Amino acid sequence: MSKKILITGATGFIGRYCLKLLKDSSFEIHAATRQEREDNEIFWHKCNLLEKGSAVRLIRLVRPSYLLHLAWNAEPNVFWSTPENLQWLSASLELLQAFAEHGGHRVVITGTCAEYDWRFGWCSEDITPLNPGTLYGTCKNALQDILSSYSHETAISTAWGRIFFIFGPHEHPARLISSVTLSLLRGQIAACSQGNQVRDFLHVADVASALVTLTTSDLQGPINIASGRGISVREMVINIGTSLDRLDLIQFGKVPNSPTEPPLLIADTRRLNDELGWQPSETFQQRIKETIDWWKLQFS
Structure with missing residues (x-):
C-alpha cells in the first residue's frame, strides 16, 4: 500500500x-x-x-x-x-x-x-x-x-x-528578480538600491x-x-540586464536601503549537503537563464 x-x-x-x-x-x-x-x-x-x-x-x-x-x-x-x-x-x-x-x-x-x-x-x-x-x-x-x-x-x-x-518561474512579480526582469522586458527603468547587499539565492x-x-x-x-554561496544584489541585477541586453535601463541608488536590511545573509549548508546528501541539480547561471527565459515566454 x-x-x-x-x-x-x-x-x-x-x-x-x-x-x-x-x-x-x-x-x-x-x-x-x-x-x-x-x-x-x-x-x-x-x-x-x-x-x-x-x-x-x-x-x-x-x-x-x-x-x-x-x-x-x-x-x-x-x-x-x-x-x-x-x-x-x-x-x-x-x-x-x-x-x-x-x-x-x-x-x-x-x-x-x-x-x-x-x-x-x-x-x-x-x-x-x-x-x-x-x-x-x-x-x-x-x-x-x-x-x-x-x-x-x-x-x-x-x-x-x-x-x-528563492527565485524562479511563477515568482510573485513584486519580488526582486521578477520585478527587474519584468521592467526590462517592458522597456521600463528598473530602479534599484546600490545593490551591495549579499544574499544566498x-x-x-x-x-x-x-x-x-x-x-x-x-x-x-x-x-x-539554500545554496551556501553569496551573490550581491548588484551582481544579480547586472546579470539580468546583460542577459536581456538592457543594462541601460538599470538605475542603482534610486531606491534607499532599508535600515533593517543586513549587508550579508548566507547559509551554512553543511547539514543540507553532508548529512542530507543533497546538492543543486543545475548551476546558478543555468537557473537564472531558465528564469529569464520563462518570463520572456510570458511576453511572447
Missing part, C-alpha cells in the same frame, strides 16, 4: 514544484487547497486551514503518515508584519497536533532565514543565535520551538526546512527538491535550505 503524504500550500510558489517531484514517487498524494481542483494523480481537498477545526477534519479524513507543511502568507511587503502570521501559527499547531494524534509518522515544516539574528550575517543551525526582528520570523521561530519540543513528547519524526532567498525547483528529499529522509531538526 502506498504511503500517504499531505502537502499544504500545494498551489504556491514552492508547492507546485514539490507536487511535480512527488508525482514520481511512491506516495499517495493528498493536497489542501482553498479552490476546487481535479487531478488524476492527486487527491485534492478543499480546505481553509485558517478556519478553526478545518485542520483536524482534514487530518481525520486523510490520515497521512507524512506531512509537508508549506502553507503561510508570503505576499511581498505584507507577510513580514501582517497579524495573519498569528493565525498561521495557531492553524499550524492545530495541524501538527491532529497529525500526531491520528498516526502521523514524519512531518517537515518550512521556516525562514528571518528566524536568525541578522547581525551575524553567516547563518548556521548550530551556532548562529535566533533573534527574529519581524512578526513573521517570530511566529515561525515559535512554531519551530514547539515542533522541536513536541517531537520529543511524541513518536513523530520532525524536520524544519529553514529557507533563504536558490532556484525554487531546487528548494522543492531539497524539501522533498528532506521529507523522505530521517534527518531531524533545523536544516538550512
